[in-house]
Amino acid sequence: MTQRRLIGYAFAIILGAASLPFAAAQSADYDFYKTRVQPIFLKHRPGHARCVVCHSGAGNGFSLQPLAAGTTDWTEEQSQRNYAVLSRLVAPGDPDSSPLLLHPLAPEAGGDPFHSGGRQFESRNDPDWQTLAAWVRQKPPVEYTNLKVLKGNSQLVGTMRSFNFALRSNCAFCHRPGDFASDANPMKTMARKMIEVAETLKTSLGDKNVTCYTCHRGEEIPRTAPVMRTAAP
Ligand code: HEC
Ligand code: HEC
Ligand code: HEC
Numbered sequence: 001m002t003q004r005r006l007i008g009y010a011f012a013i014i015l016g017a018a019s020l021p022f023a024a025a026q027s028a029d030y031d032f033y034k035t036r037v038q039p040i041f042l043k044h045r046p047g048h049a050r051c052v053v054c055h056s057g058a059g060n061g062f063s064l065q066p067l068a069a070g071t072t073d074w075t076e077e078q079s080q081r082n083y084a085v086l087s088r089l090v091a092p093g094d095p096d097s098s099p100l101l102l103h104p105l106a107p108e109a110g111g112d113p114f115h116s117g118g119r120q121f122e123s124r125n126d127p128d129w130q131t132l133a134a135w136v137r138q139k140p141p142v143e144y145t146n147l148k149v150l151k152g153n154s155q156l157v158g159t160m161r162s163f164n165f166a167l168r169s170n171c172a173f174c175h176r177p178g179d180f181a182s183d184a185n186p187m188k189t190m191a192r193k194m195i196e197v198a199e200t201l202k203t204s205l206g207d208k209n210v211t212c213y214t215c216h217r218g219e220e221i222p223r224t225a226p227v228m229r230t231a232a233p
Pocket of ligand 1: 041048049050051052053054055060061062089099100101103104114115116117118120164169170171172
């Protein structure tokens with residue numbers, strides 16, 4: 001064996017070893033998801049409709065693969081798709097910025113003010129909520145593939161939640177359900193422009209406190225005039 005080939009092998013081994021922990025972390029994370037997290041979506045929890053009933057093929061951010069007729073669990077391929085979506089509905093390492101944990105949690109326990117599916121978790125002590133939190137805490141970083149203006153934002157999912165609050169929308173107002181990287185929804189392009197609008201305003205006012213909420217105040221299109229009372233006919 002020539003020296004050059006030896007060096008080549010050594011490099012291959014080093015590179016292999018370097019990429020291995022990440023791949024291993026990803027597959028351990030998937031196993032955790034599949035064996036412990038995903039069953040929660042199918043589970044009959046007393047007093048609650050099951051997540052899968054409303055979220056299978058849903059037109060919001062939490063969109064699960066539809067179960068085939070006559071089946072009670074997802075196929076391996078469907079589980080992987082669900083995993084890809086769910087991995088983007090949480091902030092790795094931070095349960096408190098994760099829509100999956102906060103949206104269905106009772107507001108008194110720090111959850112979002114409103115979920116059409118009700119208070120699925122009355123408290124953070126709920127064992128299923130704890131399992132979701134354990135998953136998020138150990139989750140390795142997710143690789144986002146289509147960031148044009150928010151590259152380097154270390155709190156991407158938290159920023160996305162703030163968009164939801166500012167416009168009182170759900171994730172699918174800007175995203176194609178099931179595919180957060182896609183630009184198919186024109187609202188996403190509009191929102192990219194708006195991020196720049198807000199940045200420009202911050203710079204020109206020298207005010208760091210300009211946010212989407214400054215103009216939107218919980219509405220998809222901000223009011224540009226006061227609402228006038230019309231005289232009774
Ligand atoms: C009775 C139907 C129903 C059930 C059951 C239900 N949800 Fe929902 N959920 C909805 C609807 C409708 C929306 C979209 C409107 C809204 O935000 O409330 C939603 C929104 C969400 C969102 C936010 C998605 C976004 O685009 O912002 C999350 C996260 C979520 N649900 C999690 C859950 C979890 C976890 C469960 C089970 C533990 C669950 N839901 C059970 C109806 C339901
Ligand atoms: C008002 C519009 C808007 C809402 C609502 C919104 N997003 Fe986004 N989202 C964007 C824009 C714009 C980008 C692209 C940012 C960029 O190009 O840097 C993005 C990018 C993302 C990405 C990165 C995808 C990739 O791989 O490139 C994820 C993940 C994401 N959003 C998740 C969410 C989640 C989860 C919600 C709901 C809690 C949400 N978004 C709500 C506008 C929105
Ligand atoms: C300076 C005020 C202002 C700020 C700040 C602002 N917006 Fe807007 N936004 C507007 C106005 C005005 C419109 C309506 C534009 C129109 O009618 O074409 C709008 C429209 C939008 C729309 C399209 C809604 C629709 O239904 O057509 C989206 C999406 C949006 N904004 C997202 C955001 C996001 C996300 C932020 C924060 C990053 C933000 N905006 C910050 C003023 C603002």
